[in-house]
Structure formats: C-alpha cells, structure tokens
Amino acid sequence: MTALLSNSDVIFILMSVGFYGLIYEAAMPGGILPGITGAICLMLWIFALNGMPVNYAGVLLMVLGIGGMTAEAFFKSRGFLAFAGALCFAAGGKIFIPAGAPAHPVSLWLVGGMTLVSLVVLSLGLKTALRTRKRAVSTGAEGLRGTAGEVVSWSGAKGEVRAAGSVWKARSETAYALEKGVRVKIRDIDGLCLIIEPATKE
Template sequence: MIALAVLALLLGVLLILVEAHAPTAGVLSGVSALLIAAGVWLLFVAGGAETVALPVAIGTGAVGLGLTAVAGRKALAARRAPVRGGAQSLVGRGATVTSWSGSQGQVHADGGLWRARIEFGYDTDPAPAAGETVVVSAVRGLTLAVRRPEPWEEPL
C-alpha cells in the first residue's frame, strides 16, 4: 500500500510539472491535487493512523483544489486581457507625425519611427503636418494605419 501511495504522490507532482509547461487552465492541477490527497490518505492508513488519515487527506485536497481554482481563474483572465506588448499594443495609442507626403508618411510611436498610411479622417482636410498627433488604428506588417484623433479622445 505504501508503494501505491508513493506512486500517487509522484504522479501528482508530475502532473503539476506538466501543467506548468503545458497550461490547461487548472485541469491537470485539479487531478494532481486529488492524487496527492489520495496518496496522503494511503500513507496515513498504511502507517496505522486511520483516525487522522481522512481529515488530513480532505484538508490537503481542499487546499490543492482551492489553489487550482484561483490559478485557473487567473489564467483564464489573462487570456482575455488585451495585448500589452509587441506591435499590436500600439493600436489606440498616439503617434507624432515626423514627415508626410500624399497618403503615407512617417510617424514616431513607442520610441521608434514607423511607416504610416491614412486610415480615415483626412478626406476633406489637409494631410497631417509634421508634429501633429495621430491615432494608430491598426498595424499591418511594418506599416501603421493612422487616423485623426476624435474630439472626445483624451490628449495623447
């Protein structure tokens, strides 16, 4: 029975390691918490401490499942969060025009110079001038699609 308990504990720890490298939003962690609780119960029963085996196993399982629920919720919330890094994080942010000619030009955004094209908002108005602030509406490759800021938008 001790060998089965040790096997359950090792399998539980192994599943936690697998969860760390292949996130399943807590599915494998929940199974591992139950395996560890079963292993703890088997160890106490094999050692002759039947009176404390069940409370300790239930407590271990409850703590493991509670931690799994919290971590799973955080993982799912992180998946729904907006992008905070890379080129896609520029969408909705301001950029300063450095030079412009026709429907395309160059803007300074996020510490770098980017090629830019007019998305909309300059149909009847003149093209943006150097120093003017525009809003990035999309990123297509290495080119930013920009538009004139709306009056209700915060100063960028």
Template structure:
C-alpha cells in the first residue's frame, strides 16, 4: 500500500521535472565578424547537445562583415533547434547585418525602444563606384528576400531596408510583419512563444518555454580575443608594429625583444587578416612603402624615395580592405590611417635616420677618434718615433717611409697604443 501511495505521489510531482525544458541564452553585443559567427555556431551545437527547446539570442549590433553574416544566417536556417532572436535591451539596434540575422530567426522579437533596419551595403572606405554599389546592393537584396520568403516575413520591406536604408521601430516592425512579437523582457518573451510549432531542419517541434530554465552561455577566451582582433584597425596597427619590430631586430641583431614582439604582432596581424576581406595589393603597397623609407635612409634621393613611401603607404592603407566584401563596420578608420602614415613617415625619416647617422658618425672618444687627426713629429720617424697629437706625446710608426722631425703627420690607424701615421700633404690652393 505504501509503495502504491509513493508511486501515486511521484506521478503527481513527476511531470514538472520530467518535462521541464531548458533554454540556452547568449548575448551578442558586438559587430558581426568571424568570432561572433563561431560563437553562434557553437551555441547552436551546445543547445542541441543539451536538449534545449530553443536558442535565445539577445542581439544588439550595428552590423559587420557580409561573409560572417552569411555563415550565421546559414547556421540559423539549417539549425536543428529553433533559434529566437530578441533585439534587446531597450535602445538596442539590429542594423546592417543584424537585419539579416533577425529575419533569419525562427522567431524574431524586439524589446520596447529598439529599432531595426539600415542594411544598405557600403564600402570599406566610403561610397563605392556605381557598378560596384549596384552589384553589392542587388546581391544583398536577393539574399534578404530569400530569407524573408523562407520565414514568411515582409520581403518588400526587407528589400527597402537594403536599397534605401530604411529603419523601423519595434511597433512598426510588428505592424509590417518584420518580427513576430514585442516583449518587455526575457520571461515575457518565453511565456508568449510557449506552445508555438516551429519547423526546423529536422522537422516540426513545439516550444515549451513557459517554465523553462534559462542557462547563459558566454564567449570563450579565444572567441573574445578573436572578436577584438577582428577589428580591421587593430589588424592594421598590429601589422605596422610587427614591421617596426622586425626592422629594429635586423638593424640591431641580438636585441631580441623587438624581434620577439614584432614576430608576435606580425603573426596576430596575419591571423586577423585571414578572417577579413584583405586586398593583398594593398598589403604589398604597405610593405613596399616601408622599403622605400628604408632606402631613403640609405640612399641620397633628395626626398623622392620618402615621398614615394608616403604615397605607397597611404594607398596601401586605403586599399587594405576589399570594398565589395564589407559593410559599414568592416573598414579602416581614416583617423587611424592618417595617424599611422604620419607616425611611420616621421619614424623612418627622422628617428631611424638620425640613429643610423649616429652609428656612421666618427667616434668622439678613444683611439678611434684619433684617425684622420693631424699632428707633428717630435723626432725622426724611421720608421718609429714620437709625435704630438692634441697636446699629447704618442709613440708612432711611419707607414709612408722616413718622416723628418717637425713635419705634419696624419693618423691612419693604431696598433697596441702606437699610432700609425703618414706624412701630411697640405691641400693645394
């Protein structure tokens, strides 16, 4: 009887823990880049392995790289579990690439005081030429219309967001069938989507989110580092610092520290550039510009090599990011470019130049400073004798035959504190 009663009590209490669902939640408050694409891909995988009823993405982004956006959209469209994109908190923005990600979600929601839109492609350094702009715009329109059609959302508005950079508030987005609902907070969102049937790549599933436990997943250390390095400005600065370090090491072998730091910066820069739409012609121009600066130091060109270095470095910096592969965030800042070009020019033309001149300058102290100096023989040099140099008496050996007493001599070398001299011939007038 007790056993039957125990089973009865377990049956009454059992459905809640047995059928309690989990929701995996992540926050994406960053630009769209390879790091954020990897983070979302990992989150979908973790949510599937943990048996979560859905993945909830809190989105706040100004945009990012087109290639990374395509990867994220593909992951969401092919996700075996429902993906809910929630533009939050208040004041958040799903701009540029964020529009594509929001419309690709199985359920799209926004918090009060948020907006979505302005997805027109722009170049990495400003406005593209007409042909390139038309090509990029048409490609983005086709991309977002296919996403809208897949999710049954407003494809016409989506096209306008790309073509004319239009934006909507959360209320307008709901009215124009861009999102599914407005929710003031996460719990309200989960309560409102409970019971909805969602079609995913593996079939149709029903969301059970009303009493679900929510677990947060954060970016890993590697993803955080890559997120920072994915900024083109950081990659650009690292590349220049790496060049400086390696050049210092080449000019001062054995210094070690500049070479180690330079090598690390170069490796990090190339790793970052591998994830960005880098124009290798621009990269080559930057390297060529630095070479011209070095040649200006070594060769007398009356400033022509230096001017060429400045032009090459400036053009290479402008071309470094391919304009047909990026949206507004995948760009180099003009302030960074101008500052870097100015600092690099001054660094090579003045700092390094003065350092090399100092290395080539005649020593001011010691026996080396005596070479080329003029003195007078105090005794006959045949070949040995004594000479007066700078008011001091030195032992000397003639390297040019007999030198009479009282003749002017010039120092040509030294050996064991004995000067080697030759007869000094007065310059003809």
C-alpha cells in the first residue's frame, strides 16, 4: 500500500478523482457515494504527499484548472473557462513532481488523459447532470398546481412554502400577512416559483 501511494501517477489520479467526487456531491447533494469516494481519495492523496517532493505551484495550477472546468458547467463562457481550466490542469500535472526528484514525474500520457477526462466529467457531464436535475424539478413543480401547501416563511408578497415534502420559493399577486404553518393553495407555477393564495383568503 505504501509503495502504491508513493507512485506519482497514483497520487495524481487520487487528487483528480477526489475533487470529482466532492464537486458532484456539492453540486447535486444527496448522492452520498460521490462525496464519500471523493473524501477518501483526497485523504489518501494528502497522506501520500507526506514526504513526497511536490511542486505546490503545480498543485495550485491543478486546483485552478479543476475550478475553471467546473465553472464551465455553471456559467456560459462558450468554452473559455473549460479551455483555460484544461490548460492550467495539464500544466500543473506536468510540473507536479519537480525535475530531479526521487519520484518520477507524472506520465505525460496520464496528464493528457486525465485532462480530457476532467473536461468530460466536470464541464460536459456536470452541465448535463445539472440540466437534467433542473428539468426533473421543474416537471415536479408542474404537478403541484391546484394542491395545498404550508407557509415556511413569508413577508408581504413572497416567501417559502412547503409542498409535496419540499420547500419552494413562492409569491402571491397580493401582499398577505401569512404566519408560519398557514395553509395555502398553489394557484400557478412560474418556473420554479409557486404562485399561491391563502386557502381561506384574508
């Protein structure tokens, strides 16, 4: 195990997979497995760095690269963030282990391969997963029209309402003094926002 964790290629893979897992867990909470896998990989990565000659500028570049490729899933940059992130990640992987260190540098084939994998997983895969999740939530919201909900918090003409076991943003066409726990009727849906009125109008 110790010999395996002293291999620079293995350390590079552990870091990459660790960040993939934590990013997916943060973006789409509830999966559990990605978060646990990511946490274990990053703990092994930190343990493996003990005593390993590492160029921390390379680590920083890889983290920035992962951040850029992840940001591509959330912002419309026409691929700029993904491209800049991929360059940073590849450059960081190349200098991760300094020249002349006892451990061999990370394989260039591995750096190239993991850069492509990161682009697919973080930029394309995450964007597709987020889009699918949003579509599913939107479809679920449509089914709430005409049903009842319960006020979680309210101020004037907007607040939050619990319906079908989830908390939704909500608004009303007229300002109401609604207290927590008051029953409301869901009249309509505007995207992911419920349009409500009191079950018994005040």
